[in-house]
Amino acid sequence: MSTSADAAITESSDDIVGAEVSRYLARYVDDVTLLERERLISSGLLDSLAAVALIAFLQKRFAIEVLDEDLDLANFDSVAQVVAFVARKRAG
Amino acid sequence: MSATTAPAVARLLTAAGDLTAPGAVGPDLVARLAATGALGAMVPAEHGGAALTHARYGQLHRVVAARSASLQSLMTVHGMVCHALTRSSRPELQALLPELARGELIAAFALSEQEAGSDIRTITTTARDTGDGWVLNGRKKWITFGAHADVFLVFAQADGKDVAILLRRDDPGVHVHPGPPMSGLRDAMPAELELRDCMVPAGRLLARPGTALTMIAGPALTLGRLSVAYGAWGVAEAACDAALARAVDRHQFGAPLHRLQLVRGLLSDAVVATEGAGLLCERAAEALDRDDEWATGEVLTAKLAASRAATTAATVAAQLHGAEGLVAGSAVDRLVGDARVMEVIEGSTQLLQHLVAEQALARFRHRRATDRDDEKEDDR
Ligand SMILES: Cc1cc2nc3c(=O)[nH]c(=O)nc-3n(C[C@H](O)[C@H](O)[C@H](O)COP(=O)(O)OP(=O)(O)OC[C@H]3O[C@@H](n4cnc5c(N)ncnc54)[C@H](O)[C@@H]3O)c2cc1C
Numbered sequence: 001m002s003t004s005a006d007a008a009i010t011e012s013s014d015d016i017v018g019a020e021v022s023r024y025l026a027r028y029v030d031d032v033t034l035l036e037r038e039r040l041i042s043s044g045l046l047d048s049l050a051a052v053a054l055i056a057f058l059q060k061r062f063a064i065e066v067l068d069e070d071l072d073l074a075n076f077d078s079v080a081q082v083v084a085f086v087a088r089k090r091a092g
Numbered sequence: 093m094s095a096t097t098a099p100a101v102a103r104l105l106t107a108a109g110d111l112t113a114p115g116a117v118g119p120d121l122v123a124r125l126a127a128t129g130a131l132g133a134m135v136p137a138e139h140g141g142a143a144l145t146h147a148r149y150g151q152l153h154r155v156v157a158a159r160s161a162s163l164q165s166l167m168t169v170h171g172m173v174c175h176a177l178t179r180s181s182r183p184e185l186q187a188l189l190p191e192l193a194r195g196e197l198i199a200a201f202a203l204s205e206q207e208a209g210s211d212i213r214t215i216t217t218t219a220r221d222t223g224d225g226w227v228l229n230g231r232k233k234w235i236t237f238g239a240h241a242d243v244f245l246v247f248a249q250a251d252g253k254d255v256a257i258l259l260r261r262d263d264p265g266v267h268v269h270p271g272p273p274m275s276g277l278r279d280a281m282p283a284e285l286e287l288r289d290c291m292v293p294a295g296r297l298l299a300r301p302g303t304a305l306t307m308i309a310g311p312a313l314t315l316g317r318l319s320v321a322y323g324a325w326g327v328a329e330a331a332c333d334a335a336l337a338r339a340v341d342r343h344q345f346g347a348p349l350h351r352l353q354l355v356r357g358l359l360s361d362a363v364v365a366t367e368g369a370g371l372l373c374e375r376a377a378e379a380l381d382r383d384d385e386w387a388t389g390e391v392l393t394a395k396l397a398a399s400r401a402a403t404t405a406a407t408v409a410a411q412l413h414g415a416e417g418l419v420a421g422s423a424v425d426r427l428v429g430d431a432r433v434m435e436v437i438e439g440s441t442q443l444l445q446h447l448v449a450e451q452a453l454a455r456f457r458h459r460r461a462t463d464r465d466d467e468k469e470d471d472r
Contacts, residue, residue, distance in 0.1 A: 023461070026457060026458075026461055027454040027455070027457045027458040027461070028454055028457075029457075030457075047450070048305060048306040048310050049310060049388055049447065049450075050454075051306050051310075052306060052307065052310045052311060052388075053385070053388065055307075056383075056385070057385065060383075060385075067181070068180075068181055068299050068300050068303075069300065071299070071300050071302075071303045071307055072300075072302075073302065
């Protein structure tokens with residue numbers, strides 16, 4: 001799978017989504033294992049510009065629409081939560 | 093209605109004469125500016141706006157700021173509120189957009205407080221959920237065009253969750269007090285907003301509680317920073333023109349000032365900073381227009397560079413004007429004050445430096461990771 005392609009990924013396993021999200025977020029941390037160990041937003045790992053960017057990334061990369069009612073910390077505070085959120089959105 | 097283009101707006105302002113005269117930037121000029129569509133420049137067409145690109149929107153800020161940074165600051169805050177309402181997906185709030193786009197309603201942005209400046213998470217204005225509405229209490233400061241505005245986008249805390257609520261000037265409990273006279277943006281009618289048991293209906297809430305600072309203020313500030321960047325570019329250009337005119341017209345030691353090498357050094361510093369800032373502004377606007385993933389970083393870079401260019405150019409212009417440059421309220425004295433403001437609003441220079449470095453680090457990490465992936469690919 002080409003990870004540098006800009007085309008949206010519309011069908012893929014949770015593992016692939018998780019890898020894509022981690023790869024994306026790696027730009028914000030020196031130690032990528034932090035992404036698994038720390039809360040992403042409530043710990044301050046991602047600042048608010050990064051949080052906005054993450055949502056824009058999810059919308060584009062996975063061709064989903066993130067609505068106001070989706071903007072719950074519980075959807076974005078860990079990679080696993082993000083993966084579950086993307087899966088739920090795709091299930092529609 | 094004339095076209096919403098930079099040349100049309102520039103013509104309007106030329107016809108308006110001296111914009112630094114007392115009262116020149118007032119309701120009448122605002123109405124004429126609104127007639128060009130400039131106040132709804134980025135509002136989508138379905139809400140009655142001109143739906144300009146960021147690149148064209150920026151040019152409006154540039155030409156307006158070159159004549160009056162105060163008037164440009166109205167476009168900045170009004171544009172930020174329009175942007176927030178457009179994104180809010182609340183029909184009741186979006187219904188205000190046509191009036192805002194026509195400038196029949198003027199909007200202000202009320203985030204800062206006495207104790208909450210750069211650190212916006214520390215705001216203490218409260219909003220209490222009554223079930224069918226909100227009750228607000230607190231005090232907002234430094235609100236650009238607050239003395240003139242009809243609606244205010246107010247940020248508050250509701251039980252530890254940040255909220256953004258639109259207030260109308262005539263809502264019960266809203267008290268607008270004029271702010272102190274400022275040495276920059278002198279004509280921007282700053283105000284303080286005092287909220288005493290201000291009651292508004294539930295539909296005034298823009299977004300889910302807990303998301304206002306990140307999802308409403310964040311993107312609004314990105315647009316605001318682009319606006320300030322272009323405005324600073326306009327101020328820097330006006331300052332370069334003032335410096336060049338003085339260097340040509342003023343004679344000392346039997347020749348125009350520009351014959352002096354040290355003066356040439358000052359002129360070139362001003363011009364290079366200004367032209368560089370302009371290119372960064374255009375690059376940032378184009379990045380936003382194509383929804384580039386690094387656009388936010390480009391905007392931060394442009395804001396930082398342009399506000400500093402404005403300071404460089406205004407300082408040079410003032411220096412070359414000698415004593416005349418120190419006459420309070422003179423054209424170059426105003427430019428110096430306006431440039432200082434641009435290094436403070438929408439994130440101070442030092443806060444911007446922090447954010448620009450953050451973005452540069454992210455880009456570096458991303459590039460390095462991508463290079464490594466490419467190497468692995470090649471090894472296969
Ligand atoms: C003319 C004018 C118009 C304005 N209009 C509005 C408006 O319409 N709406 C609104 O809500 N607010 C408005 N403001 C307020 C403006 O947003 C704040 O002034 C700005 O956020 C900075 O806050 P502060 O003035 O409290 O400075 P502080 O936060 O006290 O900062 C002072 C200085 O400390 C340093 N500093 C602060 N944070 C950092 C950091 N993280 N890293 C390094 N250094 C740092 C910087 O040197 C900074 O200049 C306006 C201000 C002015 C001057």
